[in-house]
Amino acid sequence: MPDVNSGPALVSMAQQFTGLPMRALIGGPLNAAAQANNMMAVTQTNFMLDTCFNKKTGKDAAGNDTTTLEPIMVTMHITRGVITESESKDDKGQPTAEITNVTTQFDLPLLTIIPLNALGVDNVQVDFDMEVKSSYTDEASQSSSESTHAEASFDAKLGAGWWSVEVKGSVSHDSQSAQSTKSTYQKSNNAKYTVSVHAGQLQLPEGVTTIIQAFTNSISPITLGSSSSSQAS
């Protein structure tokens, strides 16, 4: 009978994991995502500068070449309901109020309506299961098998006097008995790890956000002639 203390020793779990390229397993995909995002940040910035700004070159007072970037503006229309007193009066002679839609226009930098943050890796998920098993099994088995086979035949004649009948037949019998004893001893060392690494929504580069914010903060509506005679204040 095997003994717990005998038999081959189990490999330690820590030892098993040292061989695994954890850095590559987890870091690889994340690193690739980070690099891709880095590239996209450059692409975002270049795209923004190339398409959302007009470049103007000139010379400064000292005669050096200068480049000025002027944001390209787009015109937006805003409509708002304004409550005004109408010329008609109610039963009590009070002027009635009416809501009129006032349309205003304002200019907005083009870069604020292009969803630049869509450029970039927004989700990175690294999932895997690791299972390390170390086991040792000792199996002792004994079995016995017995088989018997019996066959008999009979041939009898029964009869008495004036009648007889002859019967011929055979019977056979098989028997098998098996007995087995099995003793199993198992040492098992088992570890299962689920690794899940997630990198969430990646934001626009700080510089891009600052530029967008600076422009959006300075949005100021200009009143246009509206659909009615009213003007926004």
Place this chain on the structure above:
Amino acid sequence: MKNQIPCPDCQKPIPVDTELLLRGHEFICGHCGLQLALAPTSRPMVAGVYTQFERLLDKQQSHQSR
């Protein structure tokens, strides 16, 4: 594609979709009810830039799926 523009009146963010803006849709500020739309005169210019932007996005997505 979703984006946000601060409301020129109340400064609360108005979620806008550039594609829908180009198709003439209006977006309403959930806070003050202001309606926002792209002026028809600006549509061709925005459409041009947006096409370039979509091309860049496609390029990036095909690069990522490789």
